[in-house]
Every structure is written in C-alpha cells, then in structure tokens.
Amino acid sequence: MNVISLFYTAFAYVAIAIFLVGFLSRIIKYAKTPSPLNITLTPGPTTRAGAVYRVVQEVGVFKSLFYSNRIIWLGGYIMHLGLALVLIKHLRFFFTPAPASLAWITTFEAYAGFIFFVPLIFLFLLRLITDRTFYISLLTDYIILVLLMLIAATGILTKYYVRTDIIGVKEYIMGIVSFSPTAMPMDIIFITHFTLVMLLLIYFPFSKLMHAGGIFFSPTRTQVDEPREVRHVNPWAVKG
Amino acid sequence: MADITKEQLITSAPKKKEREPVPKLTGKIKTPKIVTGAASHYKCHVAKPEVQEKLGFPGELVDNWQEAAIRRMGELLEKYKSLQVYMDICVRCGACTDKCQFFLGTKDPKNMPVARAELFRKVYRRYFTREGKIFGKVAGAVDFDLELLAEWYTYFHQCSQCRRCSLYCPYGIDTAEISMAAREIMDSIGLGQKYVNEIIGKVYEIGNNLGMSGPALQNAIEFVEEEIEEDTGIPVKLPMDVEDAEVLLVTPSADFFASPHIESLVGYAKVFHQAGISWTLSSTASEAGNFGMFIGNYNAMQKIASRIKDAIYELRPKRLIVGECGHAWRVAYQFWNTLIGPFDTLNPKYPRPQHICEFTNDLIDKGALEIDKSANDEFVVTFHDSCNVARATRMGDKPGGQFDIPRELIKKVVNKYVDMPAETIREKTFCCGSGGGLLTDEIVDLRAKGAMPRMQALHSVMETHGVNFMALICAICKAQFTKIMPMYGVPMETAGGIHQLVGRALVLGAKE
Ligand code: SF4
Ligand code: SF4
Ligand code: SF4
Numbered sequence A: 001m002n003v004i005s006l007f008y009t010a011f012a013y014v015a016i017a018i019f020l021v022g023f024l025s026r027i028i029k030y031a032k033t034p035s036p037l038n039i040t041l042t043p044g045p046t047t048r049a050g051a052v053y054r055v056v057q058e059v060g061v062f063k064s065l066f067y068s069n070r071i072i073w074l075g076g077y078i079m080h081l082g083l084a085l086v087l088i089k090h091l092r093f094f095f096t097p098a099p100a101s102l103a104w105i106t107t108f109e110a111y112a113g114f115i116f117f118v119p120l121i122f123l124f125l126l127r128l129i130t131d132r133t134f135y136i137s138l139l140t141d142y143i144i145l146v147l148l149m150l151i152a153a154t155g156i157l158t159k160y161y162v163r164t165d166i167i168g169v170k171e172y173i174m175g176i177v178s179f180s181p182t183a184m185p186m187d188i189i190f191i192t193h194f195t196l197v198m199l200l201l202i203y204f205p206f207s208k209l210m211h212a213g214g215i216f217f218s219p220t221r222t223q224v225d226e227p228r229e230v231r232h233v234n235p236w237a238v239k240g
Numbered sequence B: 001m002a003d004i005t006k007e008q009l010i011t012s013a014p015k016k017k018e019r020e021p022v023p024k025l026t027g028k029i030k031t032p033k034i035v036t037g038a039a040s041h042y043k044c045h046v047a048k049p050e051v052q053e054k055l056g057f058p059g060e061l062v063d064n065w066q067e068a069a070i071r072r073m074g075e076l077l078e079k080y081k082s083l084q085v086y087m088d089i090c091v092r093c094g095a096c097t098d099k100c101q102f103f104l105g106t107k108d109p110k111n112m113p114v115a116r117a118e119l120f121r122k123v124y125r126r127y128f129t130r131e132g133k134i135f136g137k138v139a140g141a142v143d144f145d146l147e148l149l150a151e152w153y154t155y156f157h158q159c160s161q162c163r164r165c166s167l168y169c170p171y172g173i174d175t176a177e178i179s180m181a182a183r184e185i186m187d188s189i190g191l192g193q194k195y196v197n198e199i200i201g202k203v204y205e206i207g208n209n210l211g212m213s214g215p216a217l218q219n220a221i222e223f224v225e226e227e228i229e230e231d232t233g234i235p236v237k238l239p240m241d242v243e244d245a246e247v248l249l250v251t252p253s254a255d256f257f258a259s260p261h262i263e264s265l266v267g268y269a270k271v272f273h274q275a276g277i278s279w280t281l282s283s284t285a286s287e288a289g290n291f292g293m294f295i296g297n298y299n300a301m302q303k304i305a306s307r308i309k310d311a312i313y314e315l316r317p318k319r320l321i322v323g324e325c326g327h328a329w330r331v332a333y334q335f336w337n338t339l340i341g342p343f344d345t346l347n348p349k350y351p352r353p354q355h356i357c358e359f360t361n362d363l364i365d366k367g368a369l370e371i372d373k374s375a376n377d378e379f380v381v382t383f384h385d386s387c388n389v390a391r392a393t394r395m396g397d398k399p400g401g402q403f404d405i406p407r408e409l410i411k412k413v414v415n416k417y418v419d420m421p422a423e424t425i426r427e428k429t430f431c432c433g434s435g436g437g438l439l440t441d442e443i444v445d446l447r448a449k450g451a452m453p454r455m456q457a458l459h460s461v462m463e464t465h466g467v468n469f470m471a472l473i474c475a476i477c478k479a480q481f482t483k484i485m486p487m488y489g490v491p492m493e494t495a496g497g498i499h500q501l502v503g504r505a506l507v508l509g510a511k512e
Helices: A003-032 A048-061 A063-068 A070-093 A112-129 A131-136 A139-160 A166-177 A188-206 A208-217 B006-010 B049-054 B065-079 B081-089 B101-106 B113-128 B130-139 B146-155 B164-168 B175-188 B194-205 B214-232 B261-275 B298-315 B326-340 B356-365 B387-392 B401-413 B441-450 B452-465 B475-487 B498-505
Strands: B247-250 B319-322 B381-383 B469-472 B495-497
Touching (some): A003 A166, A070 A112, A112 A139, A139 B130, B081 B113, B081 B175, B113 B130, B113 B146, B146 B175, B164 B387, B326 B475, B356 B401, B475 B495
C-alpha cells in the first residue's frame, strides 16, 4: 500500500469513529436529559401509538413544514428524498453480491444524484432571496450547503463524466468495512468525493445536522396529550 | 450598538407621552419586510431588589453575572430535554420566521422566533459546544457580554410564550421553552422583570395576583351577590371557604374585580346556582393564574400551585374546576398533576381538573339549565382561541376539544356566531399580544402591535358579518383587548368572557 492509501485509510477510520461516537453520545444525551413536565403541543395524540405516528409523519413527509411553508417544504423534501436515494444506491458498495432487494434503485440510478443536487442549489438561493431567511442564515448554514453540493457534484462526476473504476472503489470500501484495507483507487475525483464525505461525517455530530437524530426527542411532538389521565412525574422535582 | 453599562441595562426606558400609531385595520395580515431594531425600544421595567429577594433571587445584577449565567444555563440544559434538544437541532430553515405576532406587528427581525432563539443559542454555542469553543464567531458563537444581555432582556420579554412557532416548526422547536429558560437565567443573576415578579411576590404574600386580602375578596363577592340580586331578584350566592362542597372553583383573581372579567364570575355563579351543585371559592386558593410559568421557574410554579393543593386538603371538595384563564388552564391541565398531584381525593368520574367550559357545556347538554338565547340577540359573536388553551391544553376527550367545546357552548347561548378567518383560529390562533407576562403598561405600544394579527382578523368579520362581540376565555386576553381595542378604534365592550354570555342567557329560577 502506498503512502496516500495509508493516510486515507487512517483518515477514514478516524472520521467514522468521530461520527459514530459523536452521534451516539449526542443521542444518549438527548435520551437521558429529563422532561420535567408534559409539554405536548396540542391538539396532539392522546395515545403513545398516536405520538409515534405524529413523529413518523414529521420524518416521513415533513408534515408541519408542509403546512408552514410550501416552498421550503418542496426544496427540503426533494433534497432529502434525493439524499435517501443516493444513500440507498451507495449500499451496493457494502454488500457482495448486491442484495436483490436493491434492484429497484436502478430505475433512479441516473437521476438520484441530481434529485439531491438541484434542491441544494434551490435551498441556497432561498436563503439569499427573502430578507428573513437571509437575516437568520449563519455562515455554517452556507458551508454545509456548499459541502453537500460539492459531494453531490463530485459524486455525479465519478459516475457520468469521469467513469471512475467502480470495481476498485468497491474493493477499497469493502476492505475498510472488513478491517482489511487495500490500496485506494488513484482517481482524483473519487478521492475528492471521499474526502468531502469524511469531512461531513466529522462535522456532523457538532452541527445542526444533528436534527437527524434530535427530531425523535422533541418533547412537543413525542409526548402524549394525557396529563390529566396519567401523572407525569418530574424526575428531579424536590418532594413537596 | 454602543457599549452599554450595567446602569443603562437596569434603567427603564424614558416614559413617552405620545402613543405610537397602531397599524391600520384592513382585515389583512401581511408579512412585513424586516426593519432592524424596530422593537429595540420596548423594554419592560426591571424588578427592584426587594421584589427580587422575595422570590429568592439576587436583588440586583450580580458582579460575576456572566459566570453565574453560564452556570445556570448548564444546569437548565441538564434539566430540560426541550432546551437541550432545541439548542442543537434548529436548521434555520426559516419556516417560523413569519409566524410570530410580535414580528408581524413590529417588523423587528429579532422577533422572528428563530432569531429570538438564536440570542440564546449563540451563547450556548460559545460555552457548551466544541464547534463554538474552537471556531467562535465563525460558527455563530458569541461571548455573553452586557450588550447581549441587554438584548436578551429586551427580546425575551417580547415573547408571549404562545407556541405558535412550535406548531409550524418541522421539529416542534418551542421558543416559549427557550424564553422561559432565558428569563430563569436572568432572574438567577438578579435581572428580573418588574411586572411578573411583583405579582409572584403578591401571590406568595397575599395569595393572588391582584393582592386582594381575605376581607377585600369577601367584599368583592358580596358586591357581586348584590348585583345579581338587584338584576334578577334572585339571591345567587358565591360561597367562600365552604367545606365538603361538591366543587372547588379556582379562577383568576381578576374575575373578582376587573371588568369585563367580573361578568364571567356572575356567569359561573348563576350556572352553579341553577344546576343546584354545591360549590365554593377558596380564600387561600384565590388565584388560578400562575406567573411562575412565565419566568420558567419550576419552584415558583410549584409553590404557587401548592395553594390549591392545600385548599383541596382543607375544604375536601369532590371536583376541581378552573375558571376562564389561558395560561392558568395550561398550568392546570398540563402541569398541576405533576406539580401538586395526584388528585386522589377528587372524584375520578370527572376530569381532574375540569375547565368551566367543559362543565357548563355538559350541564346544558344534560338539560340541567334553561337557556334563552334571545337575551344575547344584540350580539354577533366570534371567538378568540387563547393561545395557551389552543396549543397547550385540551377540553373533553378528543384532540381539538379545546376548540369545539367553547364554540358549542357559545352557540348554545347565542343565536349569531361566526368564526374569524380559518388561518387565524384554532391551533393557528394568534396570541392577544400580552401573554407570557407582557401585560404591563410600559410596553403598551408593543402590545398593540402584537395584537395586530388578531385585530385584523376581527376587523374582517366586523366588516363582513357585523361582529360586535369577541368571546374570550382568558383573563389576560380580556385585560389586553379592553385596553388595545380603543387604540384601534374598536369599542372595548367588544371583548368579554364566554360566561358573560352564558350568564345573560341563563334563565334563573326556571328549574329548581
Ligand atoms: S422552523 Fe424550526 S428549524 Fe426552522 S428556523 Fe424556525 S425554529 Fe429553526
Ligand atoms: S412563542 Fe409565540 S411569541 Fe414567542 S417566539 Fe414563538 S410565536 Fe413568538
Ligand atoms: S393572554 Fe390569552 S392569548 Fe394571550 S397569552 Fe394568554 S392565553 Fe394566550
């Protein structure tokens, strides 16, 4: 293995470790922090199953955002859809042979990257266009969008314009996953793509990207509207 | 903004003689272009040392305030999941930016919920996140200095904790939780708000927000009894401190004194009288309101609520009913069971606690009351969903009962009812503009602007349907609208309680 491969492989392991430890420790923190009171946003579900369904709707179709702002919903929803397709597509790099259940993805094969990329531009412009969103946008909000755009762009390039050695990439990734790393394909586009993804993983747990996990811990949405029927006990209340 | 000193921070804004012009009533609610700093001059008076100390807070801004504030922030982050999660997960999508009545009314961008929350978040980032500690300003992390503290004080007292932003946020981020935490932190370093903290002090000392002692209460009640008898010829009693009554009614103390609140008290009394249900008020639990919630202080909230627990213990009622009050109903519905429950001594056949609208509506359904709707024929009525009732409570068994039951009840006692435009009612309702401890004179111009969306919606049905009465179930809403309506050229008699309408339509002596 050459020096570059060695360096990248080490980098990848570090990035993945930071992501996993960081993400999990945030989630554990959210799970462990107590909710002193029932603060369900009403009208809300009166059963636990109802509350689960409420969160599922938020995650699945961005329900509140839909009623709140159709334009942001459109950009945000399609972007996440594209991201989901891209992620599913990438699963093939992790399994040999690729599972049959993923065969359907080939229908979207050609567009997935674009379904992800185009809304990112839209969301970026949206921040600039209205005075309110421009006012609230932080530098990091733009940085994350740019990072995602670059990842999408390099991903698209590897596929359509540069024809990266897919077999080589798969071998490399399988090597990392099975803890027996091999040399990485010396393809500048792939290396850029890979580096950006690792940077994203490192930044993830420290950023607003944690909304991906935090949405499951938002008390206004996850709690059940039953305070009269079921006594909510505050774990830290002083007796009295 | 120039550097500010500690003295400037605690000095009240100079008193203005002129009122600012209110927005013109057109019936339309427009999202304005932002005007930076447009609301920066609305500042609540700071609480005096003796007020602060009564509540167990430092008298004035402590010298090491920054360190103390950060320490308190750390404690709250450990204690409140809402706060911890909401600090991390806002993506600044912008969906909430046009949802707050204080932004719509003032145009000040810091009144956009996300921008309000960012005042807190940038301190959080600076002291509690790796990102902020390492990258500082670049990552949106800012030192907590006096200037920022001044902004906190200004803008966290321009939030009525109405939760409208939470409804529209894809993650349910509730800026009310954040403004409560901010106020709790400010109190803990000696920077409290005069109006709210004085009232909490009165509850501690005397037992209610108005600071009415037992004899004063007794007088007020006798006055109401005389009024009813003069009006109807029937001796309707308002019992006080009666043991073993069926119902203990806890209502905002404004009902004993303020207008139009007192008309609703008359309504409750007539309902109990006519239904033949024994009931009592309590001179110790003479306040349903709980301003402890506004300052995010759990202990204050519990201490205030404990008076009700004591009254239940002493008077042994079978049922607990709460009068017309928005935030009080939130505390009662969502928090009482946690704070002072379980209510084991109360009859489990009825909700514990129950809202007065649930109670009266049930009675009418059962045919226990005779109603003459024509007594309200001079009114075309609409209903303002109080934000706390709408987004933090329920009535009845079904989600949304908090919208349906008051409307059903109104329609049972009046002939002419219309709703305001759909995008301004039910869960989408706008706050009256004075909740969350903002009902204080020094910021009346802010309150008028915060009321703009509701006033526009009201105006539209006044024009189209001739509405001349907006029914309310909140003591603060009543006080706010009677003050603000004349500023908009709407007669203040347009605001009144649901039980004011009930009281008028109820035929006394019809059934015995
Ligand atoms: S809607 Fe929620 S996530 Fe979006 S900017 Fe507002 S608070 Fe943040
Ligand atoms: S809770 Fe209400 S007043 Fe406060 S920021 Fe949200 S919408 Fe505005
Ligand atoms: S006063 Fe009424 S509308 Fe305003 S905050 Fe209270 S409940 Fe909400």
